Amino acid sequence: MSSIQEQVAFLAKRDLSSMYLQDFLLTWNKSHEELLVVFQTAEILRSMREQNISPRIFDSGLAISNFRDNSTRTRFSFASAANLLGLQVQDLDEGKSQIAHGETVRETANMISFMADVIGIRDDMYIGKGHSYMKEVAQSVQQGYDEGVLEQRPTLVNLQCDMDHPTQSMADMLHLINHFGGIDQLKGKKIAMSWAYSPSYGKPLSVPQGIVGLMTRFGMDVSLAHPEGYEIMSEVEILATENSKVSGGSFTKTNNMDEAFKDADIVYPKSWAPFKAMEQRTDFYDNNDFEGIKELEGKLLKQNALHTDWECTEERMKLTKGGEALYMHCLPADITGVSCKQGEVEASVFDRYRVPLYKEASFKPYIIAAMMFLGRVKNPAEMLDLLLNQEARRTAH
Amino acid sequence: MSSIQEQVAFLAKRDLSSMYLQDFLLTWNKSHEELLVVFQTAEILRSMREQNISPRIFDSGLAISNFRDNSTRTRFSFASAANLLGLQVQDLDEGKSQIAHGETVRETANMISFMADVIGIRDDMYIGKGHSYMKEVAQSVQQGYDEGVLEQRPTLVNLQCDMDHPTQSMADMLHLINHFGGIDQLKGKKIAMSWAYSPSYGKPLSVPQGIVGLMTRFGMDVSLAHPEGYEIMSEVEILATENSKVSGGSFTKTNNMDEAFKDADIVYPKSWAPFKAMEQRTDFYDNNDFEGIKELEGKLLKQNALHTDWECTEERMKLTKGGEALYMHCLPADITGVSCKQGEVEASVFDRYRVPLYKEASFKPYIIAAMMFLGRVKNPAEMLDLLLNQEARRTAH
Amino acid sequence: MSSIQEQVAFLAKRDLSSMYLQDFLLTWNKSHEELLVVFQTAEILRSMREQNISPRIFDSGLAISNFRDNSTRTRFSFASAANLLGLQVQDLDEGKSQIAHGETVRETANMISFMADVIGIRDDMYIGKGHSYMKEVAQSVQQGYDEGVLEQRPTLVNLQCDMDHPTQSMADMLHLINHFGGIDQLKGKKIAMSWAYSPSYGKPLSVPQGIVGLMTRFGMDVSLAHPEGYEIMSEVEILATENSKVSGGSFTKTNNMDEAFKDADIVYPKSWAPFKAMEQRTDFYDNNDFEGIKELEGKLLKQNALHTDWECTEERMKLTKGGEALYMHCLPADITGVSCKQGEVEASVFDRYRVPLYKEASFKPYIIAAMMFLGRVKNPAEMLDLLLNQEARRTAH
Secondary structure (H helix, E strand, O other): OOOHHHHHHHHHOOOOHHHOOOOEOOHHHOOHHHHHHHHHHHHHHHHHHHOOEOOOOEOOOEEEEEEOOOOOHHHHHHHHHHHHHOOEEEEOOOOOOOHHHOOOHHHHHHHOOOOEEEEEEEEOOOOOOHHHHHHHHHHHHHHHHHOOOOOOOOEEEEEEEOOOOHHHHHHHHHHHHHHHOOHHHHOOOEEEEEEOOOOOOOOOOHHHHHHHHHHHHHOOEEEEEOOOOOOOOHHHHHHHHHHHHHHOOEEEEEOOHHHHHOOOOEEEEEOOOOHHHHHHHHHHHHOOOHHHHHHHHHHHHHHHHHHOOOOEOHHHHOOOHHHOOEEOOOOOOOEEOOOEOOOOEOHHHHHHOHHHHHHHHHOHHHHHHHHHHHHHOOOHHHHHHHHHHHOOEOEOO | OOOHHHHHHHHHOOOOHHHOOOOEOOHHHOOHHHHHHHHHHHHHHHHHHHOOEOOOOEOOOEEEEEEOOOOOHHHHHHHHHHHHHOOEEEEOOOOOOOHHHOOOHHHHHHHOOOOEEEEEEEEOOOOOOHHHHHHHHHHHHHHHHHOOOOOOOOEEEEEEEOOOOHHHHHHHHHHHHHHHOOHHHHOOOEEEEEEOOOOOOOOOOHHHHHHHHHHHHHOOEEEEEOOOOOOOOHHHHHHHHHHHHHHOOEEEEEOOHHHHHOOOOEEEEEOOOOHHHHHHHHHHHHOOOHHHHHHHHHHHHHHHHOOOOOOEOHHHHOOOHHHOOEEOOOOOOOEEOOOEOOOOEOHHHHHHOHHHHHHHHHOHHHHHHHHHHHHHOOOHHHHHHHHHHHOOEOEOO | OOOHHHHHHHHHOOOOHHHOOOOEOOHHHOOHHHHHHHHHHHHHHHHHHHOOEOOOOEOOOEEEEEEOOOOOHHHHHHHHHHHHHOOEEEEOOOOOOOHHHOOOHHHHHHHOOOOEEEEEEEEOOOOOOHHHHHHHHHHHHHHHHHOOOOOOOOEEEEEEEOOOOHHHHHHHHHHHHHHHOOHHHHOOOEEEEEEOOOOOOOOOOHHHHHHHHHHHHHOOEEEEEOOOOOOOOHHHHHHHHHHHHHHOOEEEEEOOHHHHHOOOOEEEEEOOOOHHHHHHHHHHHHOOOHHHHHHHHHHHHHHHHOOOOOOEOHHHHOOOHHHOOEEOOOOOOOEEOOOEOOOOEOHHHHHHOHHHHHHHHHOHHHHHHHHHHHHHOOOHHHHHHHHHHHOOEOEOO
16 A cells, blocks of 8 residues: 555545535435545545654544444444544433423534534434434534534534434445545446344444445446335435446446345345335324334334345355355344354355454544544645654554 | 733732642632632633643543432533543543442542542532532542542532532623623622422522522622422522622512513523422432332422413513523423423523533533633742643644 | 552562463462462553543453452452553344354354454353353454454453452552551451341352452451351362462351351452352353252242341341451442442441442453453553653643
C-alpha cells in the first residue's frame, strides 16, 4: 500500500468541501466522489492509528448516541470512532430521560446538542419511521443552529434506519476493496445478496437494502434472492436498477437461492423480515398495539420456518465461482448447530470465513470516524497533513 | 459585548477566593458577589468556546453524577460541562451498584471519590431528603479528605434537590441578564412565578423555590401565584421577603394567576405538587409504602384537575406589560394540544417563545462549568488569562 | 518515603519485560518479582498523581468493562485507573447488546476490541465459570491479534472471578505494606482470614481465596477460619501450603474463629457462601434452573444463620496481638445494627477502623492502573522517567 502521505496527496485532489457540516443518512444521497472520499479517509485514519499517529482533532466535544434498538458492534464502533477523534460519547437513554413527558423531537434534539459535534442514531425497527426520525433531528439541529440556539451544527450519522445501514454497507464495501485489491477490481464481480433462514426475530431490511443500494454503484452484478413475500422496499429496487445502468453493472432478482449463488464472487446470505409484516408492525406500533406486535412476531417466525432450506451450506458454496466465493455477513450470524438448531449458515462455512468476517467488521470504526471527520473538518486533506506532521502519538509505549 | 480579555480583567477585580473547594448547593448560601462571579465565569467560558479556545483545565479526573430522578437537560449539561473542562463523567447508577447492601452514605461517598474532582447530584423527589443527602455527601468527602483518605476534596454541584435547583435558576437568571442587557436592567422588573396546570405527575417544588429565592436578590418584583394548597416551603418565602428588602425589590403572593401576570415583564408558569402532598409522600417513602405513594399520586392529579384554568394563554399574556412579557420555562413544558390535552401553556404562546426558551436552556452547561471551574481553581482570573494566552483550540478545523 | 525518581530508579533494576502484553488473571500465575513490580508501579503512579504529575500515556483508546455482577468500588476504581492513563471506559452491557442471539465468546471478544487497550471483567457468581470465561476471552483476542483482525492485543484485568480477586488482594497487600512500613515487615505477621456471619446473599469465595493465595507468599502466618462446610477451593489451599513453604510463612486451617484471632496482627472477617452450595448453584445455572438457584439461596441463608456467633466483636478483638490487630474488609461490610440486625462485625469495631478501611480501598485504583500500565508499556521505568521529565500536570490550578 502507498504511504499515508501519498494517500493524503491523492485525497487532496478530490472535491472535499461538499461533506463539511453534512449528515450521512443514506449512501444514495451521496455522490460517487463523496463515497470514494469516505473510503480513502477511513483508510488513512486506519493507517495513522496502525502507525501510532493520533488523528485526534477535538480537545473536547460530545458524540451523542441514541440507540433505539440493541447494538454491540455498531455501539462499540461508534464509541471507538468518537474516542479516536477526541469526542466523548454521551448516550441518550430515552428510558432515563424526561422524554416520555411527550416533548417534541425538535426540543430534545436541541437540548442535547449544546456541546454536541456528532449525533449517531439507530432506529431500525419500524418501516417509515427511522429515516423520518433522523431527518427530523437533522432539521431540528439545523434550525437550532440557524436561530442561534446552537453554537455548532452537529453532524448526524445513521447507525441503521428502516431504509439503509450505511456504516455497515460502507464497511462491507471497504472490506471488498481491500480483499479484491482496489475498487476497480469490483467491476463485473457478482454478489449474491440472499435471504437466509433464521429462527430469531424479524430482522430489519436495512442491510440487504444498504447492500443493493450501494454495490450497484460500482459496476457489480448484484443478484438479490429471497422467497416470495420477502421483498425489500421498492424504492431501493428502483434505485438499484438505475445505479447499475450508470455504473455498468446489473441488478437482478430471483426467488431461487441457488441461482443467486451460481458463479458468484461474493455471497451475503442473511435473514430479514417479510416487508408486509414490517409494515403491519408499524401500524401496530402506531396504535400502541404491543400485543399485536408480539402476535405478529409469532406468525412471522412460522412464515420463516417454511424456508429453512435457504441456508448457506457447503453444497451451495460449491455453486459459486470456483467454489470459493467470499462469504460475508454483518454479524452476528445464526449458525446452524452453534447459535441455533438451524440457521443462516452451516458451521463449517462460517468457520472457514471467520477471519475475513472479523476483518469485514473491523472497518466499521474507521468508516464512522471518516464520516465524523469529513462532517466536522473543512479542509480534510490539509488537516490530515497537519496531523501527520505534528506526529502526536496515540499511545506512548 | 466586551472582549474576553476585558471580561477576565473585570473578573480579576472581584474576590474570587471564597468559592475554591466549596460546593454549590443553594443559591441563598452564596454571597451576591459569588453569584456575580459565577455569571461572569459562565459568560467567559461561553465566549471562549464560541471562539474555539479550549478552557480545559484537567488532564484527567472524574465528574461523578448521581441522578436519583430522571433527567435529560441537566444530565447533558453536566456531561457537557465536565467534558469541556477535561473531566470524565462516571455515573453512579445505584441499581447496578452494591449500595443496596445498606452501606452508609459516608462510605459510598468516599469509595467513589478517590479520583473525583466533582460530584453532581439530583435528588428532588422527597421533601426534607435531597438537600440533607447532599450535605451528608459533602460532609463525608470533607471528612475523607481531612482524614487523608481522599487526595482531593471533590466539589459538589446540586443538580436539583427538594429545596433549590440552582443550575436551573442561575441559567434562567443569566438568560434574563442577556435578554435585558445587563443585571442592572433587572431592577424593578416584575416576574410572575406562577403555578400552572399539568396532567402529569406531582412535580418538585425546587424550580419555583429556586426562582423566588434567587430573583428577589436582584431588585426584581417577584410575584408568586398558585392555587390554595400549592404553597412552597415557608423557609423560602421568608428568605425571599428578606432578600427583597435588601435588594430593593419586592416579594408578593397571590392565589390569582391574572394578578401575577398583570404588567409582568417576565412570566414563568409551571406546575408543581401541593406542598402537603409532598410531605405525605416523604412519610410514605420513609415507611416504604410505595402503594401509598401511588395512591397519593392519583389524589394529587385529581386535585390538580380542579385548576385547569391556570394556563398561560394568549389571553393572559395580554395582561402582561405591553402584552409582551418574556415567557420562561425550565422545559419540558406541558403544552396544550401538543404534549397533552390540556396543560401549562397554550401552544401558540409556547411556539412564539421557542427560540428564547431554547436559549434559556443553553446557559445551563456554562453555569455548571463555571461552578466546577470556581470550585476547582484557586485563582480563576489568572487561570483564565493563562488559558487565553496558551490558545489551545477546542477543535481543529 | 523516597522521592519518585528514586522509586523509579529502584524499579528500573527489576525485570520489567515479562508483563508487557500479558493479562492479570490470577496472582498465583505471577512471579514474586512481578508482584513487587505491580506494587512499586502503583506507588509511583500514586505519588505522581499526588504531586499533580499526569501519568497519561494514551491519547485515545478504550478500556472495556464487562461486569456480570454488581460493583461500585471496583467499577469506580477501574474507571479511575483508565481515566488516569487516558483511556475511555466503554461498558459492555450484555443486556443492551445483541449477544443474547447466542454469538460466541470469541466473536464478541473481537468485535469489541478493535480499539481496545484493556478489558476488565467481573464474573464471580459461578464456580468453574468466571476464570474459564476470562481465559476464553484472552485466547480470543490473542487469536484475533495473531490473525490480523486486531491491531493491538488488549490486556485483560480480572476484576473478580470465581477463583481470585487480584485487584482486591493486591490493594489489600499494598495497604499492609504501607501500614506496617514495608513488605519485609510482613514476615511472621499473623493474619486471620476468617468467615463471618452475614444475613445477605451467598457471597463469592474469591476474596478469601485471593487473600490466602497471595499473603502466604510473603512469609506471613495465614490462618483460615470458617465453620464446617464453608471450605474454599482445595486448589487454593494446596497452593497456599506450597507458598508458605517457599516464603517461610505458614498456612493453617481451623473451624474456630477465636483460634484464628488469637495473637493475630491482622484480621479479615468476611462472609462467603458454602463451597458445596456454590457448586450446586453452578449446576442449577447450567440447567437454567433459576427457581433452583432461588431455593438454594434460601437454604444457604438458613445454613448461615447457624453461625451468627461468627462475628468480629470487641471481645474477639481482645484476643488479637495486644488487642490491636488491624481490621480489614473489602467493603461493604455487614455491620451489626447498622446495615443489618446482626452481621460480620460489631459497629464499634468497624467504626474504630473506618479510616484504615477506606485507605485500604484507596489503593485499588492504583493497583489497577499499575496492571494496565505494565501490560501496555514495554519499558515501564523508561516511560515513568519520561513522564516525570515532561511534567504534564494532571490539573491546572
